[in-house]
Amino acid sequence: MEAPISWVREYTPVACSIKEFEDVMTMSGSKVETTRVLGGSVSGVVAGKILSIEKHPDADKLVVTKVDAGSETLQIVTGAANLKVGDFVPVATDGATLADGTKIKRGKLRGVESNGMLCSIEELGYSRSEYPEAPENGIYVFTEPQEPGVSVVSLLELYDEVAEFEITSNRTDCNSIVGIAREAAAAFGAPFTPPDASVKEAAGGSASEYISIDIQNPDCLRYCARVIKNVKIEPSPLWLRHRLIACGVRPINNIVDVTNYVMLELGQPMHAFDADGIAGGRVVVRRARDGEKFITLDGNERALDSSMMVIADPEKAVAIAGVMGGENSKVTAGASAILLESACFAGANIRQTSKKLGLRTDASSKYEKGLDPNLCDYAVNRAAHLIELLGAGEAAAGISDNYPEPKPPVTLPIEYDKINALIGFSLSRDEIDALLTRAFIEARGGVAHIPTFRADIELQADLAEEAARLYGYDKIESSASPAATAGRLSRRQKITELIKDTLAAQGYFECVTYSFESPKAFDRLLFPENAPERRAVKIQNPLGSDYSVMRTTPLNGMAESLSLNCARRNKECRLFNAARTYAPRDGGLPEEKFAVTLGAYGEKFDFFDMKGAVCALLDVLGIKAEFLAVSDLPYAHPGRAAKITKDGVTLGFIGELHPTAAANYEIGRRAYISALDGDALIESADLSRRHAPLPKFPAITRDIALLAREEVPVAEIERAIFERGGKILESAELFDVYSGNQIGQGCKSVAYNLTLRSSERTLTEDEAAAAIAKILKNIEEKTGAKLRE
């Protein structure tokens, strides 16, 4: 909402600097976004009278003028051809500044001294659309004589300050100059004088003779009309034009300008119809018919449907209600009488219509926020008043008014204690009454009388806000909130933080990816047609198909991130992600699962680097998990992937991204991903720790080198070692795996360093030997691996 301050001041005498105005308005709830100054940079430009015009001795296209600029007579050279002696023109004197910041200095033009410049309207920061009397190319000439030397900034009303307000959705009443003026009056505690809406009604006859109103659609809450006769269409006076311009509305003619002026001033959209265009003098507000065609004022044909509402006569539609009038009832120069509409329509209807038609107008944007029906008659009177004031026409007596369910003002008992308790101040009844009254809520005898334009006030909390904001939020004393609760993170949250910290400590950077992605992700990840992952929650109104399904797996986000890093030529990259995936569930919200995902690539990075990070994480979480080779994960390299399980529960997978998938993401090198089920990790985590006594007796260590078949996983050998190791086997550390020349085809050498120790005594060599023998026997039985000779 843009409001010229001079216009606001017409209704409330707020005398202060623009800066103070901004602050006070902002702190009382009408936030000023920006202020701009119109004509602000123009200075040193005065009215001047042309005394003489002579040819330039050296240039055909220039003339030399003598101009009476008040305090002195100036010789000025100009190229303009539209001047004659006796014209009053804007003169930029030596040292003047034009609207674009240009400084004018005295100088010589082709050898002739020029002590200033005569200005066009453009050089003063405006155009012919605002000052239609200005010539197309040439110097602005005042339509009336002016006193030489007087600043043109005041003569042409170039200067104004315009504040742009952020209006919250509950305060539709503030989308108007009067609304802002009321707020200013409330904020400054200043008086408020409403605009004059008295109508002389000099035309004779009454509106009801001309017009009857038939409301057939309940979305029309009220329809008021006045009839204006003896219409004289011409340009509006400067003051009115100027206000429209300051608000960004282009002046057209006095009648249209008045309707726009009232809309800006009171927030009530108005429309002027040519009364002759309304057949039978009967206005019908009805649903449009499906497929009904209508040509709007802008010359476009619109296809309507029955959800829309039209203003019609018995024969045809003349306007789309609340949106735009029709070509067929446009006010033209020859109009003998006009009908001024001031109506109230349900906001939702107008919003939908405007959206469906793709036609958003000043009127529709006002209506869609919801207006006060009690404003209609006042607004139509104000418009008639202005038309009379401009001499643009004369009103017939009375208003044709159809108001099926008048909206009465409401009252609310004021609960002073509750208001004080909610805010945390202690104001007296009188103080609260005074604050409310300032907000145009008359408070007397413990009752608040709410004006109908404040439909947002329904409860004590609303009254409390009015009192508090005018008292000043900043003046409310802060106090510490008594903490009656212990602050903490839940176990789940603590473990989540631990997971993130551990992965970061392992060298992985946390990444954040979008929750929605392209359905093509499933193809890129090589999921078969029937994969359950493809069953995803779909977005009805996505930003595009690339963002149209909620992810069911974190793999795509990770692969995309790796891909971006490749494209950015980052030589290595280790990422992790802790976020949700979404699985559809019949009848109810989708299941949101917590996924912890690692992704990495790098010249020296391999499967076991990532396995190291995963194992470190499992270690920190107190989870003893197993890694089992899997070859059936579509997105993973079949020979380089493992399922991670604990007691039969799958915790996730780790593996190399399938080379085809990697190619689909243009990763162009081996990449590794581990997707862990975060919920399962949290569930299985065991953060309890107990101290075990430190060893008192020496250990015996033995190295064993085994000859195993190539396909035997070392995990099986290890399991065999521990199965028969007994209590004294402290650790078995793999230190070498070798296959090559000295080893037979299809075989490998696997070497372990075993540590044996008793917690009760020093082991003997014989005990150690016996234990090793048992272990070797079991290894051979379970895996076929033998001690290497």
Added chain:
Amino acid sequence: MRERLEKLTESFRSELADAPDLKSLEETRVKYLGKKGEFTAILKGLKDLPPEERPSAGVLINETRDFFESALEAAKTGLSRKQLDAAIELEKIDVTLPPKRRETGRLHPLSQIIREITGIFIGMGYEVAEGPEIELTRYNFDALNIPADHPARDSQDSFYTTDGHVLRTQTSPVQARTMEAKKPPIRIIAPGRVFRADEVDATHSPVFHQLEGLVVDKGVTMAHLKGTLSVFLKELFGEETKLRFRPHHFPFTEPSAEVDVSCFACGGKGCRVCKDSGFIEILGCGMVHPRVLSMRGIDPEVYTGFAFGLGLERIAMQRFGISDMRLLYENDVKFLSQF
């Protein structure tokens, strides 16, 4: 005897002084003090002396021998140190060569901000609440007193799933869920991911993060809200931060306010960042709307509460000097490793 010992001492001293290394020192030791060394010979010669001279000669021999031993020891220590010094000299390294290290990762800047804010509120007695990201419209809108025809519900602003759920547009539904699940006193914050149908640009993202706070108890006032947010924002932005509470409107709070903090860039003097206002808008807050309480079965005649919500991206962007929001979601390690 005395003469002999003096001669011996002289030759010992010169050998000691000339010994180039520990090995020749050892040779010297064997020569004089060894089993077959000079002293053994001298001691053997003792018996040839007249008996009355023997005690004094014995004392002299022992004193000389003690001197030899300690001199040898001192020479040995000296030589060892010299040798070590020489070796150390050779072992010199260039300590400015790059380190061998496993690079550590980092939490995402947003996570760091969430953790920092969470820490502040835990200290004030808050718990951290969570809720689903795909939400029932009942919780995302109705429970927050957002009327059925409110533009926020529009599909231009909010994402809907094909089965009619909404990707939560704010963390506020967690308020509603918490009030349903818990009896007052309630003190929670709810950080999380939210969604709005905004095209991606330097300051918008269809996925972003918010943090919500809710307190419901007997006797909670707007003064408490101010006190709480002032502690929080000064902790987050610095003790010298100035706050400004401006009246505003949200459907789920009444009275409502927006809070501005003094501009980070200019400290309140006015600059390009704050559009000359000296302040930056940072959060929305207010007293929980009585209808929001009663809809969740909390009697607004008995309990009052306050709520607040803030966007986390802009706080992270301010904190770390990030000017383009897109960087937060690209996951370029060159970016992520900066925090």
